[in-house]
Amino acid sequence: MSTKMERPLNPVPDEICISIRRDTDIVLACQKGRALAAEFNLSGNDQVVVVIAISEVARNILLYAGRGEIILTPVQQNHKQGIMVVARDNGPGMADIELVLQDGYSTGGGLGLGLSGAKRLMDEFEIMSKVGRGTTIIMKKWGSKLNV
């Protein structure tokens, strides 16, 4: 038996990673998100939901962290398939996650509806953040059950 650490060349074949550094990257992440959602049979409405959620977290990356990335992955669980969106940055982080999820809370002069809206629209939504270290947001939207 080999003692070397063996890793597959491409551990997650369907994963799409979009680096977020400027406005046009947000558009690209939204387009890729919509295409992946369509490919994995999410309804037209749900494709729009995925686009809105990506746009909000990607805009936050630019505004509050300066740069980061969006990772899009198809997911499957209990005969349903869907899309996972991960937004990741090494920016300032958040001191109080409950606070940033309140409607109307903004430190950037915005409406303070981006995160709370994305949470409402998506089926699963989780924020992990550490002050001075960065923020990771994981969101999922599930489509209809697969016929199996």
Ligand SMILES: Nc1ncnc2c1ncn2[C@@H]1O[C@H](COP(=O)(O)OP(=O)(O)OP(=O)(O)O)[C@@H](O)[C@H]1O
């Ligand atoms: N990636 C991030 N890193 C650090 N702080 C963040 C990040 N994303 C959001 N925040 C904080 O959470 C707050 C709420 O974010 P949210 O997107 O809900 O509202 P907003 O960006 O202020 O306004 P808008 O309604 O235009 O999105 C922000 O004002 C900011 O303080």
Ligand SMILES: [Mg+2]
């Ligand atoms: Mg925002």
